[in-house]
Amino acid sequence: MLFALVSTLVICFLINVPIGFALGMAALASLIASGTMPVSMIPQRMVAGANSFPLLAIPFFMLAGAIMERGGVSRRIVNMASALVGHISGGLAAVSIVACTFFAAISGSTPATAAAVGTLTIPEMEKRGYDRSYASAVVASASCLGVIIPPSITMVIFGIVANVSVGQLLIGGIIPGLFLSLILICVNYFRSKQLGYPTEEKRNWKQRWRTFTDAIWGLMMPIIILGGIMSGVFTPTESAAIAVVYGLLVSFFIYKELSLKDLVPIFYRASLNSAMIMLLIAAASPFGWVMTIEQVPQMASSAILGLSDNMHIIYLLMLIIYLILGTFMETAAIILLVVPIFAPIAESLGIDMVHFGVVTVIALAIGMATPPVGIALFATCGISNITIGQITKKVVPFLIALIAGLIVLAYVPILSTFLPKLLF
Amino acid sequence: MNRPKETAFLGCFNTSIKWFLAIIMMTMAGLSFYQVVMRYAFNNAPSWSEELVRFLFIWNSFVAAAIGIREHIHIGVDVFVNLLPKKFIPLMEVVVNLGIIVFSVYMVWHGWSVTLMTHRQPSPALGIPMSLVYLSIPVMGVMLIFYCSLETLSAWKRFTAERRGA
Numbered sequence: 003m004l005f006a007l008v009s010t011l012v013i014c015f016l017i018n019v020p021i022g023f024a025l026g027m028a029a030l031a032s033l034i035a036s037g038t039m040p041v042s043m044i045p046q047r048m049v050a051g052a053n054s055f056p057l058l059a060i061p062f063f064m065l066a067g068a069i070m071e072r073g074g075v076s077r078r079i080v081n082m083a084s085a086l087v088g089h090i091s092g093g094l095a096a097v098s099i100v101a102c103t104f105f106a107a108i109s110g111s112t113p114a115t116a117a118a119v120g121t122l123t124i125p126e127m128e129k130r131g132y133d134r135s136y137a138s139a140v141v142a143s144a145s146c147l148g149v150i151i152p153p154s155i156t157m158v159i160f161g162i163v164a165n166v167s168v169g170q171l172l173i174g175g176i177i178p179g180l181f182l183s184l185i186l187i188c189v190n191y192f193r194s195k196q197l198g199y200p201t202e203e204k205r206n207w208k209q210r211w212r213t214f215t216d217a218i219w220g221l222m223m224p225i226i227i228l229g230g231i232m233s234g235v236f237t238p239t240e241s242a243a244i245a246v247v248y249g250l251l252v253s254f255f256i257y258k259e260l261s262l263k264d265l266v267p268i269f270y271r272a273s274l275n276s277a278m279i280m281l282l283i284a285a286a287s288p289f290g291w292v293m294t295i296e297q298v299p300q301m302a303s304s305a306i307l308g309l310s311d312n313m314h315i316i317y318l319l320m321l322i323i324y325l326i327l328g329t330f331m332e333t334a335a336i337i338l339l340v341v342p343i344f345a346p347i348a349e350s351l352g353i354d355m356v357h358f359g360v361v362t363v364i365a366l367a368i369g370m371a372t373p374p375v376g377i378a379l380f381a382t383c384g385i386s387n388i389t390i391g392q393i394t395k396k397v398v399p400f401l402i403a404l405i406a407g408l409i410v411l412a413y414v415p416i417l418s419t420f421l422p423k424l425l426f
Numbered sequence: 427m428n429r430p431k432e433t434a435f436l437g438c439f440n441t442s443i444k445w446f447l448a449i450i451m452m453t454m455a456g457l458s459f460y461q462v463v464m465r466y467a468f469n470n471a472p473s474w475s476e477e478l479v480r481f482l483f484i485w486n487s488f489v490a491a492a493i494g495i496r497e498h499i500h501i502g503v504d505v506f507v508n509l510l511p512k513k514f515i516p517l518m519e520v521v522v523n524l525g526i527i528v529f530s531v532y533m534v535w536h537g538w539s540v541t542l543m544t545h546r547q548p549s550p551a552l553g554i555p556m557s558l559v560y561l562s563i564p565v566m567g568v569m570l571i572f573y574c575s576l577e578t579l580s581a582w583k584r585f586t587a588e589r590r591g592a
Contacts, residue, residue, distance in 0.1 A: 018507040019522050020500030022491070027529050045537040045563040052484045053559075055476055061483070062455060236462065243458035269448035277490030278499045284487070332501045374505060 004296045006035035007289075021335040022281035029288040044288045051287025052280055055239055056162055060110075061276035062242030063153045066223070066249045067109030067118075068268050073253025073260045075220030076118035079104045082213040087187070088202035092194020094130055095140045096187050097202075098123040102144035103183040104217075106151035107224035110158075111275075112370050115148030116141055116381035124386045130200055134386050136193075139396035142382040143404060144186055146367040149333075151179035153227055153245070156363045158238065159279065159337050164345040166355045168238045169231045170422040174360040176228075177417050182364070182407045189403045219252045232425045279334045286338040293342070302343045303350075313351045314413070320344050321365050321412060325405070328369015333377070336366055353415075360418040361411055368404050371397060443493050450486045454479050477551040481559050488562045492569035495526070495577060513588050519581035523574040530570040537563030 010031040014024035026044065033039045070076070083100035090096055101119045109115050120141040127137035149156040152172035161168035214221075227245050230236035236244065253260035293299065310316055327336045341362065348358040370378040373394040383393055411417055457475050465471035494500055507518050541564060544556040 014525075015503045016506045017518050017522055017525075018502040018504045019525060020502045022500060023526050023529060024502070026533075027525065030529060030532055040536075041532060042536040042540050042543075045533060045540045045560060048563060049484060049560055052487055053480050055480055058454065058458060058479060058483055061451060061486075062458070065451070065455065235466065240458065240462045243455055243462060246455045247459045265452070266445060266448040269451040270444045273447040273451050273486050273490040274494055274497055274499050277487045277494055278501065280483075280487035281491040281494075281500070330503055330505045335501075375503075 003032045003036045003039075003292065004298070007032035007292055007296070020281075021332060022278070022285045025282065025285035025289040025338075029285070029292050032292050033288075043291070047288035047291055048284040052284040054162065056158065056168060056237070057280070057283065059153075059158045059168070059239040059242045060155050060279055061272050062239065062246050063110030063155055063158070064114070064275050065269065065272045066153070066242060066245035067105075067111060067114045068272060069246065069249035069253055069260065070108050070220055070223065071105075071114065071118045072264055072268060073249065074257045075108065075217065075252070076101075076105060077122060078213070078217035078220060078257075079108075080119065080122045082210075082217045084202060085205045085210045085213040089204035090191060091201055092190045092197075092199045093202040094123060094127045095132065095137065095190045095194060095199065098127070098137075098141050099144040099183060099186045099190060102141065102147055103151065103179070104221070106145075106147040106149075106179065107153075108220060109148055110153035110155040112145050112148040112367065112378050113381035116145035116378055117385065119145065120382050120385045124382070128386075132199055133197075133396070135388055135392045135396045136197070138382040138386040138388060138393050139400060140186075140190060141385075142371045142376075142378045142393060142397055143400035144183070145378045145381065146371050146404070147179050147183055149367050149370075150175050150182065150360075150364055152176065152224070152231075153238075153242065154363065155279070156333055156337070156366060157359065159283070159334055160341060160359045160363055162283075163337055163341045164355065164359060166359050167426070170356045170426055171359045171363075172231060172238060173228070173425060174356045174418045174422045175363065176421055178360055178364060178407075178411050181411065181417065182404060185403050185407045186400060189400055193399060219256050223248060223252075234426075282332075282334050282338055290338075290342060299343050299346060303347045306343075306347055307350070313353075316347065316351060317353065317412060320347070321361070321408065324362065324365035325369060325372070328366055328376070329372045330375045331369075333366045333370060336369070337362070354419055356422050357415040357418045361408070364408050364411060368401065368408060371404075372401060373397070440493070440496070443489065447486055447490050447493075450482050454482050454486065457482075473551050477549060481549070481552075484559055485562045488566035489569065492566045492573060495523075495570065495573040513585070516581045516585035516588065520578050520585065523578040523581065527571050527574045527578075530567040530574070532567075534564045534567035534571070537561075537567055 007028050010028040011024055014027055029044055033041050033043060080101045084097040087096045087100050098119055102115050105115050105118050124137045124141060128134050152175050154172060154175060157171040157175060158168050161171050223245055226248060227241045230241040231238055306316060349355065370376045373379060373390055379390055379393055383390060457479050461471055461475045507515060537560065541557045541560045544560050547556040549556055
């Protein structure tokens with residue numbers, strides 16, 4: 003049974019079967035190979051895996067971000083960011099990073115953040131003489147903040163798979179997200195000095211205030227989401243539903259940039275994007291069931307724990323595995339395949355699970371920007387019309403900085419656990 | 427995207443699926459918002475809405491996963507396939523789509539048997555037969571067979587065209 007499971011999965015990965023179907027096929031093959039287990043397990047388990055209210059946060063966070071983007075909030079955020087940091091060296095690139103940071107607090111997904119900010123700032127940077135690949139690399143690496151700063155689809159998935167409070171994970175992402183944003187700004191500052199990229203005109207505080215009040219309706223959204231979760235008034239799913247309605251109200255009645263005609267494409271797109279993740283989650287349910295009765299998690303964890311009894315080495319090893327898988331695999335798939343094995347290990351090592359979740363999500367977010375395969379790279383290369391090869395060279399310094407930041411965050415748990423401990 | 431030309435029927439079918447999914451998603455968002463308002467403003471959360479939203483989401487996810495074949499939303503691990511000579515890539519797509527069709531045949535068959543089995547099992551809150559929920563699996567299976575067949579045909583055409591070209 004185990005042999006059928008693993009060999010089917012490996013063959014599926016080799017020939018590029020979509021991962022959701024690969025998990026389903028592997029479970030199917032192992033049930034057929036067992037001869038005694040009924041195949042009807044698979045449809046039953048798939049429905050059971052999808053049948054969970056917390057999962058609704060995934061499409062709702064996607065929707066809220068998409069509505070806000072279409073409703074004109076991203077342009078206002080870019081304006082505000084350029085009034086704030088445009089005057090430092092590499093101004094427009096710093097603006098992109100700050101705008102990604104703010105937009106990350108509205109959107110729960112990395113490609114959405116990359117699209118919202120990149121479509122506006124990459125052409126502008128090119129006009130001001132930036133290298134197109136450098137401009138894209140900045141947006142690609144900063145868009146990773148999309149899933150680190152709440153709301154975050156990846157944190158929702160981790161919370162459900164590892165059985166950790168989604169609310170605490172979301173709050174735990176705030177400080178690490180801002181920390182990584184600062185690191186990226188610093189890297190850009192020094193690189194731009196080297197490359198001689200221009201600065202923009204400095205604005206006074208009156209102009210800054212005007213851009214801020216223009217963006218205020220968009221910036222209220224994270225306050226509603228986070229305020230609701232922190233005060234315990236809403237669950238993450240409920241706050242996501244409120245964010246959708248709030249986004250519609252702002253886009254229709256205040257910014258007036260959304261029309262009824264836009265709604266069907268937005269809701270259809272959100273259905274498709276969430277279905278891609280939901281198929282993975284549904285198919286991971288029968289797959290995980292076979293793994294559990296074959297005791298794979300126990301075998302894998304005793305193998306990993308047998309390598310060393312030093313907690314820090316095991317921890318580092320897990321992070322390295324995340325980063326390696328992140329270079330070629332989709333984020334949700336890594337969580338569904340690896341976290342059921344890693345979470346018990348982390349627990350037995352006495353690592354705080356909120357901290358472990360935040361660090362996992364950061365490692366996987368970096369994976370979104372590591373070549374050859376990464377959703378942040380695809381999104382930005384699609385906008386700027388360059389190849390993965392062209393962006394790779396320029397993105398490396400940012401990736402190194404992000405990985406250094408990851409290591410700091412992994413070994414200084416207080417940065418991720420301070421806010422959740424304070425508030426819950 | 428180099429999609430095959432759609433017949434009038436196929437275009438009409440795809441558009442209705444698009445509207446179906448969009449309307450379900452709007453209903454999900456609306457019901458969840460209604461539920462929050464009822465709970466916190468009137469302290470009177472309806473017991474049926476959460477379950478209904480979950481069931482709608484299951485249908486939305488599985489139907490969207492099937493039409494997602496046409497929209498190319500599903501992501502695999504393509505680093506190994508990209509090592510092959512370029513002309514073999516459409517051939518691999520044919521193999522993958524045939525594999526999904528085989529999986530879907532099992533889903534239609536066993537999903538349907540689960541649907542029949544759960545016909546008398548009421549859902550906890552709404553009291554509707556659970557078969558209405560499990561029906562989403564065979565429906566997804568049928569749609570997957572349909573869309574994967576179209577993908578298989580177009581990939582096969584690309585493969586033979588490229589061979590003739592070379």
